[in-house]
Amino acid sequence: MRPTVHDIAAAAGVSLATVDRVLNQRPGVRHVTREKVENAIRQLGYIRDVAAANLAKGRTYPLVFILPASDNSFMHGLNAEIRQAILRSSAERTDIRTIEVSAFDPPALVSVLEGLSQEKRCGIAMVATDAPEVRDVVDRLVRAGFPIVTLVSDLTGSLRHHYAGIDNIAAGRTAARLLGRFLGARKGEIAVLAGSMLVRDHRERLEGFTSVMAEEFPDLTILPVLEGRDDPEVAHRLVTDALSHNAGIVGVYSLGAGNRGLIRALKEKSVDRTLTVVAHELTVHTRAALLDGTIDAILNQDAGHEVRSAIRVLKAKADGLAVIEAQERIRLDIFLKDNLP
Amino acid sequence: MRPTVHDIAAAAGVSLATVDRVLNQRPGVRHVTREKVENAIRQLGYIRDVAAANLAKGRTYPLVFILPASDNSFMHGLNAEIRQAILRSSAERTDIRTIEVSAFDPPALVSVLEGLSQEKRCGIAMVATDAPEVRDVVDRLVRAGFPIVTLVSDLTGSLRHHYAGIDNIAAGRTAARLLGRFLGARKGEIAVLAGSMLVRDHRERLEGFTSVMAEEFPDLTILPVLEGRDDPEVAHRLVTDALSHNAGIVGVYSLGAGNRGLIRALKEKSVDRTLTVVAHELTVHTRAALLDGTIDAILNQDAGHEVRSAIRVLKAKADGLAVIEAQERIRLDIFLKDNLP
DNA sequence: CCAAATTTGATGTACGTAAATCAAAAAATC
DNA sequence: GATTTTTTGATTTACGTACATCAAATTTGG
16 A cells, blocks of 8 residues: 555654645755654655545646647647547546637737736647747746746757657658668659748758758759648649659658648659659548558658647646656658558 | 436435435435436436545445567567556556466367356456457357457457557558558569458558559559468568569568568668568567668557557446547557657 | 743644445335 | 335535634744
8 A cells, every 4th residue: 555644644753634735845844853753754765646535636737838829730639639628528537728829920929928928827739830039938937936838849959848849850861761772773853842931840840851862862853842832722732843844853751731732743744754752641532542542651740649648748847746757759651652640 | 517416315315324225326216216216317417426435435446458478679668658657647547457378279268257257346458369269259248348458459240349559451551552652653563561460450451552553653563461460470581581582572571570570681681672562560679660761651559559549448337327439439550750759 | 031032733624535324205006 | 114224415524735813822123
């Protein structure tokens, strides 16, 4: 049986009330007494029963998800997962609310965060926009005791407690190796379709991609990046143009959203040639394209896992508890047509 | 605020004691009264507070892991993860014990299960050996109210509540496509190294592998399977022999354990030729081989995830609660040298 | 050494549920 | 209609923790 507060009180030779004061950091305990209690806690290996504590406190975990107002499948999926989490909130004692903030707009994000800093403490999960002023508010909030995790896109160099998302450099590198290996001995050009180079995750994916390409596949040259703004129409036009003007393209890496347009363009143009294509994010469109052979591999991050992980980490941080690191690592999923979920 | 037992009592116009009798399926409630209470539960959307209930009951979840006594890295890893879970057991209210049973030995497994059926009810996670007599005991245990999940290796056609493991046919198919695509236009022979064809997961991997090879890569022919019994020494000898006698081998698929021997054989023989190699299970050995280029891709199942998932599912089943299906799906991890954890 | 301030103890209530007891009411049986 | 059986109610204690109150003990300051 694990020790209870009563056991500590007995072991430390103090009353229950004193143990309570120490545990909950209430004033009115002399230094020596506090030490006695803390020693007893350590020796007995006491761990607070979080379930019982939450019951007594009537505690719920107020959580806020800050998401960019982007209209693409991935963000829709992320939103859906958060709604699922909200449905579970009574069982999980969470109280989740979401705030939309205009995309790639540091000042907007900063003002939302500053608004939160005025309210009572809550856990924050945010899709970060990478800017110094954002880092500053985040650091301030962390110092003020707010548990903060970044979601999907990280804020490196900040004090955020955790990042629930994939390693985007590794993702880009993996994409490059897959493309390179699938192309085998073929020489030619690779078209890269991104959303925007202003977004950190896209920049990182490109960085990883180009470095592996340069190191290991010198016969393949990367064309200037097409910025499709995660918009299917724009993507369609850019890819169509590129394929028309450049007969040497043998492969495509789509590292952002807006794959609907890419797929349409590929189908229109691929009658005359075979392209090897690696794209990000598993959606109804990319899934169909993988199955019909238009796309060769899909790299994916599991939005559901990211949301559940963010919630687990925020709750643990609010309680000052440790997390199971391996459990919270978001992996890069690689899907071929054979291992689709 | 979510409704409590008091709210139901009030709504149904009965006493707390009666609500308790209904909730915990105690006798002494007339049919009509039971219905009144059940209606109130449904209308108010009452959900039992599991934390409070467990506190009141002083409940722990007795769990048993039944594992084959196999001496390979994967089973060691699985064991390590179970030990980790045991360390967390006080916080998770679990009481975990493991039972080793000789590998690939249905009668031994059956007798262990029958022993458990005599004890008080507990959740069972087992690495199944696929045999009719095992299926029968499992079905009997499930009917007797034991929550049962299969781990790593499934028992299809049985009543087990859940399977915590990967889809091995999909794994084999994926391996075939990776090998085939990596080899590009090359023709030649593929060596397959398995542990034993008596194990269901190995059979399934081979099945998936051969079917994709046959369908999509007719220029590659599969050599007769080498059964390495998951033993490094045996594997080393078999692979060395195969490579010596057959100059046409261009690729290797290792679908079982004992990769240490495979890797040594490859290093000794690969001075004169380039092989494309796909292997299962990420261990220190396969990881190093992936990084130094001896292996091209590793397929993996995350033992930690499998153990945690099995525990979550068993607890949920014991409480009659639903699980988050997407969370419990064990995915096939594909590692290239760029996305190693 | 006395008064004031601080520290500690004792005790009770609460959270939502489980489980037990005993009395009272209702239903079924003869 | 009286008796037995079944069903229901009322009440209590418990789980491990949080939190509040008030009294008692101890320390501190003058």
